Amino acid sequence: MACSTHLLSQSLYQSHRPSPGASRHLRFQARPAAAAAWSCSSARSRRSPSVRVAASAEQGRRQVELTYDAQGKFNQLADQIDQNVGITRLNLFSPCKINVFLRMTGKRPDGFHDLASLFHVVSLGDTIKFSLSPSKSIDRLSTNVAGVPVDESNLIIKALNLYRKKTGTDKHFWIHLDKKVPTGAGLGGGSSNAATALWAANQFSGGIATEQDLQEWSGEIGSDIPFFFSRGAAYCTGRGEIVQDIPDLLPINLPMVLIKPPEACSTAEVYKRLRLDQTSQADPLALLKEITQNGISQDVCINDLEPPAFEVLKSLKRLKKRIMASNRGEYSAVFMSGSGSTIVGIGSPDPPAFVYDDEDYKDVFVSEACFLTREENEWYREPLTSNATFSKEDLPSEAAPVVD
Numbered sequence: 001m002a003c004s005t006h007l008l009s010q011s012l013y014q015s016h017r018p019s020p021g022a023s024r025h026l027r028f029q030a031r032p033a034a035a036a037a038w039s040c041s042s043a044r045s046r047r048s049p050s051v052r053v054a055a056s057a058e059q060g061r062r063q064v065e066l067t068y069d070a071q072g073k074f075n076q077l078a079d080q081i082d083q084n085v086g087i088t089r090l091n092l093f094s095p096c097k098i099n100v101f102l103r104m105t106g107k108r109p110d111g112f113h114d115l116a117s118l119f120h121v122v123s124l125g126d127t128i129k130f131s132l133s134p135s136k137s138i139d140r141l142s143t144n145v146a147g148v149p150v151d152e153s154n155l156i157i158k159a160l161n162l163y164r165k166k167t168g169t170d171k172h173f174w175i176h177l178d179k180k181v182p183t184g185a186g187l188g189g190g191s192s193n194a195a196t197a198l199w200a201a202n203q204f205s206g207g208i209a210t211e212q213d214l215q216e217w218s219g220e221i222g223s224d225i226p227f228f229f230s231r232g233a234a235y236c237t238g239r240g241e242i243v244q245d246i247p248d249l250l251p252i253n254l255p256m257v258l259i260k261p262p263e264a265c266s267t268a269e270v271y272k273r274l275r276l277d278q279t280s281q282a283d284p285l286a287l288l289k290e291i292t293q294n295g296i297s298q299d300v301c302i303n304d305l306e307p308p309a310f311e312v313l314k315s316l317k318r319l320k321k322r323i324m325a326s327n328r329g330e331y332s333a334v335f336m337s338g339s340g341s342t343i344v345g346i347g348s349p350d351p352p353a354f355v356y357d358d359e360d361y362k363d364v365f366v367s368e369a370c371f372l373t374r375e376e377n378e379w380y381r382e383p384l385t386s387n388a389t390f391s392k393e394d395l396p397s398e399a400a401p402v403v404d
Contacts, residue, residue: 093382094196095125096187104304112239116284121232122369127178143177155194163201184264186338195228232373255349260365265340273308301335309340326352
């Protein structure tokens with residue numbers, strides 16, 4: 001069952017325009033259509049009333065033709081209204097990512113680790129609703145899941161504060177986060193939320209920052225955030241903020257299943273147990289070349305954070321082993337994403353039967369997914385079908401109160 005690629009449109013609340021009609025002419029016969037045509041290729045016509053003077057040798061007098069472009073005048077007024085009002089509401093999809101491979105290549109003087117990883121956006125994601133707030137001093141955030149912070153520690157609020165700092169704008173927002181991506185999963189849900197908030201703030205401000213600006217700024221608040229300003233697939237190095245787009249790398253209809261136990265992996269604890277002398281010696285560029293030429297296989301899906309994550313969460317190691325043991329050819333690769341605790345099975349949207357049958361796994365999170373990309377100057381769009389099953393602990397509770 002492949003993931004549908006039919007896409008839903010984002011809500012941009014565009015102004016409506018009447019169909020162009022013929023111009024209204026005063027005196028004498030209208031000019032030929034070719035002479036009276038007006039262009040709207042990149043902006044609406046701004047034509048003023050035009051005058052044509054023609055000499056008549058036979059009659060010895062001049063003829064004056066006055067053409068008034070009512071359509072152009074209407075569009076000029078509509079443009080002025082759009083400039084004054086702008087966007088007031090915006091709903092955006094905020095997809096998560098997986099690491100197809102993740103190599104840790106060294107320790108940095110600033111305390112971070114150097115990495116080399118193939119990141120790819122997938123179709124599981126949150127929905128974020130933004131509305132302009134009358135307040136000029138505070139954002140208000142609510143969410144459908146208990147335990148998600150709604151104060152300034154949330155990356156959405158950090159992203160909005162960063163945008164205002166960089167651009168000097170003063171717009172504040174009411175935001176509702178409809179969360180489907182589990183936390184502590186190694187899927188970059190919070191980083192995606194931050195990137196989506198930066199994109200939204202820029203739309204509300206008329207696109208005054210470039211995508212490159214947003215990508216560069218976002219690295220100040222999170223290492224994984226810059227990736228989401230790629231087209232959806234990228235080779236990332238440094239601490240993750242150096243992003244190289246890899247277009248048309250993998251088929252977007254390639255199905256997968258995401259399986260996460262109720263327990264989360266602490267990223268800090270995983271990195272604390274990382275021993276660089278015991279990591280893989282595979283060349284990350286060789287892994288990328290193999291995937292580019294032959295697709296995904298078990299041999300290329302290396303994650304140097306798996307051993308320390310399995311120390312932190314021993315049940316995660318057992319889960320991966322059981323998935324691989326039950327594999328009857330459905331999955332071309334089974335691996336952990338990021339620092340855990342999500343296990344990815346590439347090749348089928350369905351989990352192994354034991355996930356449903358075994359009482360020990362009754363509370364796992366399960367979601368089908370497929371790869372996702374975006375076009376330049378457009379944000380990611382949610383596929384028509386994206387099924388996620390939450391465990392009891394992950395089920396949405398009543399909306400958390402907003403921050404005043």
